[in-house]
Amino acid sequence: MTDKARTVVFHETGGPEILRLEDRTLGEPGAGEIRIRQKACGLNFIDTYQRSGLYPMDLPHALGMEAAGVVEAVGPGVDHLKPGDRAAYAATPPGAYAEARVMPAAQVCPLPEGIGFDTGAAMMLKGLTVEYLFHRTxxxxxxxxxxxxxxxxxxxxxxxxxxxxxxxxxxxxxxxxxxxxxxxxxxxxxxxxxxxxxxxxxxxxxxxxxxxxxxxxxxxxxxxxxxxxxxxxxxxxxxxxxxxxxxxxxxxxxxxxxxxxxxxxPTLFTHIADHDTCQSMAMTLFDKVKTGAVEIRIDQRFPLEQVAEAHRTLEARKTTGCTILTL
Incomplete structure (x- = not known):
């Protein structure tokens, strides 16, 4: 498959103005990978740390750490997901600000029915963070x-x-x-x-x-x-x-x-590096949401092309609850 997907990329570190929307070619997933067509992407402070250079990355690089969507294809060795599955993740490497992507499958989690894509995109990184803060630290x-x-x-x-x-x-x-x-x-x-x-x-x-x-x-x-x-x-x-x-x-x-x-x-990505641990943490989070113990509040929505404004709003402390990028 040689489809393309709009993807947010930065070629240098700096302020929100450096973020660019580019068409990137998708390929077939390799061993341990999936291709996911995304419905919404989550926005997090770690994204601003990477963009600013506080957390150094090789450049150019795509940005974003969480999203939700539908699995389009799976590579060899992936047995917890299949094409057509609803899925959500908080995962490395960055690249979630995109219409679709090929990525490692280990930290991608099946998204239960009854939890919408917007909610899935908004809650994975934040919710898994709360899980390890209260249960694993x-x-x-x-x-x-x-x-x-x-x-x-x-x-x-x-x-x-x-x-x-x-x-x-x-x-x-x-x-x-x-x-x-x-x-x-x-x-x-x-x-x-x-x-x-x-x-x-x-x-x-x-x-x-x-x-x-x-x-x-x-x-x-x-x-x-x-x-x-x-x-x-x-x-x-x-x-x-x-x-x-x-x-x-x-x-x-x-x-x-x-x-x-x-x-x-601590960091979330140390805690979820192990596949089984990540999936177990996600199940705890999903249970909190499905039972109503935790409601995921999305107070800001920005279209993908307004990602720079979304970053400005986040860094100005003008947000409450969760913020997502819509596709």
Whole structure:
């Protein structure tokens, strides 16, 4: 097959203006690969990190890490998918901003009936991230307290609902009163407007001075030290993103001074590298969505040709919930 597909590509690092829509030739899938005709693509902060050069990549390169669509063809060795299957994924290598693509099959998951393509495209990277944060990073039990930054974002609103479904107290932060209310509406027990309150002081107040068991921080540089001040002794800091920039070097002695704290910097793609683990994580996510414990909120939709504007909106913190590119 020599069909072509419109694909978002960047030839140099920089701002959203460098993104280009190009026709790329599709071929037949090789061993361990599929060809998927996509219905919608998800937008994530990691895409902006790659575009800007914070996460270096060989150039030119396609962009995007999650999408949903219909499998058109499978290569040798692929037995969990077949042509005609509905599917969704969060996966490497980047290239999801496209009408269709040939890609490795291991992290592509059968999409259950009853979950739409838009929802599938919006939830895979964010939902699988929440799954590993709550189930695979450090033990979190019913009754524990978690501080979650950016609680009104795509990952955050899933995390608020996930915590509620498992009896976990979630204290969120957000940048406006409206975003705080959105987090509360989705299951956060408390939400702090970090622009009008000292979030670390407020967390201490809400926990009667004890601090939280776990901090989940995707903001990075601007919140890292304050997040450490929110932890109880022996607490765990999970730094899983850099929305405000990378965290500067840390003196490990600071962790001892603040109560023998623990810090980890996980990534989703380490967790889903194993095929069976990825499929198991996806089933947990699908179950949360199918039972109604988690609703995937899509608040922004942009056509593929407006991808640069979508990036500008995301980086300006003007989004809530999930954002998708439509095809």
């Amino acid at each position: 450090t033990p979190i039990s019913k009754g524990d307290t978690v501080l979650f930054h950016a609680a009104a974002g795509g990952v955050g609103l899933i995390a608020c609902q996930w915590a509620r479904s498992e009896g976990i107290t979630l204290i969120g932060t957000a940048g406006t009163d409206e975003k705080c209310q959105l987090a509360l509406d989705h299951g956060a027990t408390h939400c702090i407007n970090y622009r009008t309150e000292d979030f670390a002081a407020r967390v201490r107040e809400l926990t009667d001075g004890r601090g939280v068991d776990v901090v989940m921080d995707s903001v990075g540089k601007d919140t890292f030290e304050g997040s450490l001040d929110c932890l109880k002794p022996l607490g765990m800091m999970i730094s899983f993103g850099n929305a405000s920039g990378p965290v500067p070097p840390v003196n490990l002695g600071l962790l001892a001074q603040k109560g023998s704290l623990k810090v980890t910097r």
